[in-house]
Amino acid sequence: MRAIPMIKHLLPILVALPLYWPLSAQANPERGRLFYENHCLACHESSIHIRETQAARSLEAVRAAVLRWQAVLTLGWGAEEVADVAEYLNATWYRYAE
Numbered sequence: 001m002r003a004i005p006m007i008k009h010l011l012p013i014l015v016a017l018p019l020y021w022p023l024s025a026q027a028n029p030e031r032g033r034l035f036y037e038n039h040c041l042a043c044h045e046s047s048i049h050i051r052e053t054q055a056a057r058s059l060e061a062v063r064a065a066v067l068r069w070q071a072v073l074t075l076g077w078g079a080e081e082v083a084d085v086a087e088y089l090n091a092t093w094y095r096y097a098e
Contacts, residue, residue: 027080032088035081039073059096062086 036044056062063086070077070085077085090096 027083027087029084029088029091032084032086035077035085036088039075040069056094059086059090059094059098062089062094062096
């Protein structure tokens with residue numbers, strides 16, 4: 001009986017936990033390309049990814065930037081969409097190791 005109240009308090013954490021796991025190697029860069037082209041390309045030309053003063057200096061930084069900007073734009077992306085876009089950007093421009 002005491003386990004039920006404990007689960008009730010843990011439920012929000014368990015639901016949000018996948019957002020904090022490392023993004024999986026099963027990300028779909030082609031799907032990420034579509035998200036990027038539809039939601040990001042209007043403001044981001046390719047030069048932003050190859051400039052000398054790149055903000056993203058690691059794959060984790062790419063993921064963090066995608067997560068941050070989707071929140072700023074209130075796109076409502078989940079972990080899969082963020083992973084797909086980060087994987088697309090990494091495969092296309094950055095090529096950071098996992």
